[in-house]
Amino acid sequence: MIVHSKVRGVSARALGQFAARAQRAAGVRGEVDVLITSSAELRRLNRRFRGMDTATDVLSFPSADGTAGDIAIAAEVGARNARRLGHRAADEMKILILHGLLHLAGYDHETDAGEMARKEVRLRRALGLPAALIERTAEAGRQNGTRRNAGKRRRS
DSSP, X not given: OEESSOOTTOOHHXXXXXXXXXXXXXXXXXXXXXXEEOHHHHHHHHHHHHSXXXXXXXXXXXXXXXXXXXXXXXXXXXXXXHHHHTSOHHHHHHHHHHHHHHHXXXXXTXXXXXXXXXXXXXXXXXXXXXXXXXXXXHHHHHHHTOOOOOOOOOOO
16 A cells, blocks of 8 residues: 555555455455555546546556556545545545456456446445445435436546
């Protein structure tokens, strides 16, 4: 766990322990390094490796050298997402780690017809993480007798 940008209420040690548990749960073999850094750094990485000149919350970099790969997380974006979604920043960092691990495991939510999303929901529950925005919105709609389209929370 490499922390360049601290997030209030988030322990690097606790995130490292969670990352190890989540890695086992996701079936990711090999070494995984996680970088918590600034939005500016994530934007730079996104531009360099994906050709997208925008900040994002998480990026995954699979490796071909026997390690699983690397995950980079934007501290500010994660903290902002946590406030918007109504959960702790530590939980959002864990959600982003899990999301990144699933990418390292070969899942791609942009092309897999929901396979990654279903796997992420199962693992969130197993790991004691809050429900995703789309799950909570769907549940609220069922409770209110209405249907709402929450949209897709995009992560790469």
